[in-house]
Amino acid sequence: MEQIAHVDMDAFFVSVEELYDPTLRGKPVVVGAAGDERGVVAAASYEARKYGIHSAMPSRTAKRLCPEAIFLPGNYDRYQEWSDKVRKILERFTPIVQMVSIDEAYLDLTGTERLHGAAPAAGPAGSGAGGAGWTIAQKIQRAIWEETKLPCSIGVANSYLVAKVASDVAKPRGLLWVPAGAEAAFLSPLPVRRIPGIGAVTEKVLYAMGVGTVGELARVTEDQLVEAFGAWGKGLYLKARGQDTDLWFVDEEQKSISHERTFAEDVSDPKELDSTLAYLAELVGRRLREHCFHARTITLKLRTAEFRTLTRAKTLREPTDLDAVIYETAAALFRRAWDRKKKVRLVGIAAGSLTEGPQQLPLLEAERRARQEKLARAADKVRARFGTKAIRSAKTLPSKPR
DNA sequence: TCTGGGGTCCTAGGACCC
DNA sequence: TCTGGGGTCCTAGGACCC
Numbered sequence: 001m002e003q004i005a006h007v008d009m010d011a012f013f014v015s016v017e018e019l020y021d022p023t024l025r026g027k028p029v030v031v032g033a034a035g036d037e038r039g040v041v042a043a044a045s046y047e048a049r050k051y052g053i054h055s056a057m058p059s060r061t062a063k064r065l066c067p068e069a070i071f072l073p074g075n076y077d078r079y080q081e082w083s084d085k086v087r088k089i090l091e092r093f094t095p096i097v098q099m100v101s102i103d104e105a106y107l108d109l110t111g112t113e114r115l116h117g118a119a120p121a122a123g124p125a126g127s128g129a130g131g132a133g134w135t136i137a138q139k140i141q142r143a144i145w146e147e148t149k150l151p152c153s154i155g156v157a158n159s160y161l162v163a164k165v166a167s168d169v170a171k172p173r174g175l176l177w178v179p180a181g182a183e184a185a186f187l188s189p190l191p192v193r194r195i196p197g198i199g200a201v202t203e204k205v206l207y208a209m210g211v212g213t214v215g216e217l218a219r220v221t222e223d224q225l226v227e228a229f230g231a232w233g234k235g236l237y238l239k240a241r242g243q244d245t246d247l248w249f250v251d252e253e254q255k256s257i258s259h260e261r262t263f264a265e266d267v268s269d270p271k272e273l274d275s276t277l278a279y280l281a282e283l284v285g286r287r288l289r290e291h292c293f294h295a296r297t298i299t300l301k302l303r304t305a306e307f308r309t310l311t312r313a314k315t316l317r318e319p320t321d322l323d324a325v326i327y328e329t330a331a332a333l334f335r336r337a338w339d340r341k342k343k344v345r346l347v348g349i350a351a352g353s354l355t356e357g358p359q360q361l362p363l364l365e366a367e368r369r370a371r372q373e374k375l376a377r378a379a380d381k382v383r384a385r386f387g388t389k390a391i392r393s394a395k396t397l398p399s400k401p402r
Numbered sequence: 403t404c405t406g407g408g409g410t411c412c413t414a415g416g417a418c419c420c
Numbered sequence: 421t422c423t424g425g426g427g428t429c430c431t432a433g434g435a436c437c438c
Contacts, residue, residue: 032406039406042438055438061403101409101438199436232412232435246411255410262406297430307405313431348407410437417430 001180003109003133003156006163007090007140010151010172012103013043016082017072019149028053028069035063035071038262042074046172079103082148089143093136104167106160107140109133131156134177141175157183162242165194183242188215195239202236205229214240257293258301259283260348266305268343277334280349281327288351294319295351298326300333303346312337319355326351 009015013031018024028048032055033039041062044053051066062069083102090097096108112132133156144152155166157178165187170176178186187195192214193203205228211217218240225233235245259280267273288295299313312333320326330349338344 037406038404042406056405058403058405061405064403103438197436201435230413256408258408260407299431309433311432315430346406350409408438410435412435413433415431417428419427419429420425 001110002158003112003131004158004160004163005107005109005133005137005140006155006160006167007086007105007107007144008153008155008164008167008171009086009103010153011043011045012083012150013074013079014045015150016079017075019082020078024070028066029072030059030062030069031072031074033059033071034073035059035067035069038264082150085148086144086150086152089147090140092143093140106163109136109156112136131177131179134175137175137177157242159183159242159244161196161239161244162186164196165190168194184215184218187240187242188213188218190214192217197235197239197245202229202232254291254293254354256350256352256354257284257287257291257295258299258348258350259287260301260346262303262346263344266343266345268340270340273334273338273344273347274331276347277330277349278323278327280347281330282323284349284351285321285323285326288321288354292356293351293354294321294357295326296320296353296355297351298329298333299350299352300330300337301346301348301350302334302337302344305343305345307345309346310337313352315353319353 014024014029017029017031024045026047027045028051029045030041030043030048030053032042037059039059041053041055041057041059043055044057044062048062048066048069051062051069053062053065053069059071063071079102083099087097087099087105090105090107094107094109094112098106100106109132137154137156141152141154144150151173153167153170153172153174153176155163155168155170155176155178157163157166158180162178162183166176166178167174169190191212192198192206195214198206206212206217209220209224209228211220217236220237220240222234222237225236227233229236238245261276261280263276267276284295287293295316296319297313297315299311301309301311303309314329314333316325316329326349334347
């Protein structure tokens with residue numbers, strides 16, 4: 001019998017901030033864009049949530065809902081450090097730990113009963129009684145709290161899907177075990193939106209079909225779902241029954257590297273757009289070199305003032321990790337995509353079709369490239385020591401002071 | 403209300419090849 | 421004059437997640 005635990009840190013970014021500034025405790029705190037900036041809430045304290053604030057909400061809306069809320073820009077390196085500490089704790093309980101994001105992990109507890117001592121008496125979901133998984137989950141939650149003072153919630157079930165939904169329902173500081181056989185009863189009253197993979201669009205279509213809860217979804221036939229959603233319908237059919245739709249194998253290969261910028265105000269000045277592209281190309285190039293990746297596809301992203309997003313991609317003959325090639329490619333795509341009449345809200349550059357290590361090149365070409373690589377790596381070193389802005393090619397300098 | 407930044411995966415059409 | 425089927429690569433858009 002599978003036993004999966006889903007460990008989810010509660011209001012993670014805010015909780016870490018509280019470690020460094022205890023006076024934040026009990027106050028409405030938001031990590032993300034400031035209340036007068038373009039951007040969204042990345043994390044909200046439970047106090048802030050009482051005002052209706054939640055993650056992904058525009059910060060300006062959050063500010064309106066709670067003018068006295070404290071807005072923090074966030075310190076992602078710090079969050080990563082605490083995430084690593086949590087991971088190390090988790091790994092003491094089972095070798096099979098998959099961090100699926102900075103603040104959540106799946107643990108496969110199958111077969112760990114002997115290690116941790118089973119308490120096999122069965123009980124209804126959430127009753128707190130029984131299950132080896134339950135016992136371990138209690139120990140994990142306590143260990144994380146004692147060693148980091150960070151709160152988390154844990155769901156335990158026999159599928160990844162139900163474990164994740166359970167940790168979500170348990171929040172905050174909760175523990176929820178869904179015994180085998182109790183999945184349908186547990187899921188049935190929940191709104192479909194609680195199922196991972198069902199977002200705003202799918203929710204709306206389901207609602208139009210008269211489906212609001214997971215129980216109602218489970219009563220729709222597979223044929224009807226395939227009719228309405230195509231291949232995705234089959235996945236919905238399984239999800240409604242608490243079954244995993246994809247294999248949770250560890251796939252650590254990164255597929256793309258990207259950077260983008262939303263301007264504080266929409267921009268129509270070609271020079272400013274060009275310098276931003278050059279800057280983004282440098283960020284992307286640097287990360288490619290850091291990871292020893294070469295990219296064969298460069299994608300330009302552009303979002304207009306009306307919030308229309310378009311992408312233009314170009315596949316190169318030779319994979320690259322050079323700022324200049326990335327910049328030239330992106331700039332050419334940008335010229336093709338932008339009609340100069342529209343104001344621009346966002347530009348971004350993504351590097352895809354990643355390969356590891358350099359490709360074979362003719363000798364002269366290789367030498368020229370080696371020099372460019374050397375230059376780029378030297379610049380990376382300076383940036384590592386003095387910050388991103390210590391070295392920039394002249395192109396990335398803004399056309400006017402900001 | 404006015405919508406980040408960094409990702410993954412999926413679909414669909416056209417080009418091109420055999 | 422009419423017109424296959426399968427496979428791969430590329431591009432564009434979009435849903436979704438944290």
